[in-house]
Amino acid sequence: MHFHLIPRPAEQNPNNGAAVGPQMSEQQFRKWLTTVDVNGDGRISRKELQDALRVLGLRCTRWKSWRAFVHADLNKNKHIEGESEIEELIEYARKRWGILVS
Template sequence: MAFTNSCYPRSISSHGKRQMTIEEFKQWLKQFDYDGDGRISKEELREALRSVGGWFTTWKSGRGIKSADTNGNGYIDDTEINNLISFAEKRFGVKIVMS
C-alpha cells in the first residue's frame, strides 16, 4: 500500500516502503480522530486506511485495533500507539523510524 497523503514523506526505505518518523505517523493518524476524543476507533482507523487507498480496510482496521488495544476498550489512545506502529509496519506497507 502506498501512502499518498501529503503529510507522508516521499522517501523510500531500503525495504521499498514509505518511510516516516513516529511523530509523522501520529500526526497523520490524529487527523482521523473525527470526534476529537484523543483516541482512534476502528471506524476512524478504517477511514485512515481508506484515505491511502488501502484494501481490506474493515479487516485491517479490526486487526489493528485488536493488536494495539491492550486495555480492551475498543480504542487506541496515546499509550497504545506504539502497538499500532508495530502493526502498521507489518500490514500498512510503511517503515516507521525514530525521529
C-alpha cells in the same frame, strides 16, 4: 487541519520482497494519527482508523482496522488511546500495512 498522504504505487522491497507502502517518520505517523481522530475525543475508534486507511489507498480496510485493534487495543475498550496502545499500533503498521515508519 487534514494531513493526507499521497499513496504511491507499491514497490518491491529488495530485502524481503514485500510490498512497500507510504514512507514516513514516526513523528509524521503520530501527526497522521491525530488527524484520524475526527470527532476530537482523544481516542481512535475502529471506524475512524478504517476511514483513514482508505484515504491512504489501502485495501481491505475493515479487515485491517479490525486486526490492528486486536493487536493494539490492549485494554479492549474498542479505542486506541494512550502511549502504549499508540506504540503497539505503530509497530503493527510497520509489520502489516506496508507503511515504513522509521
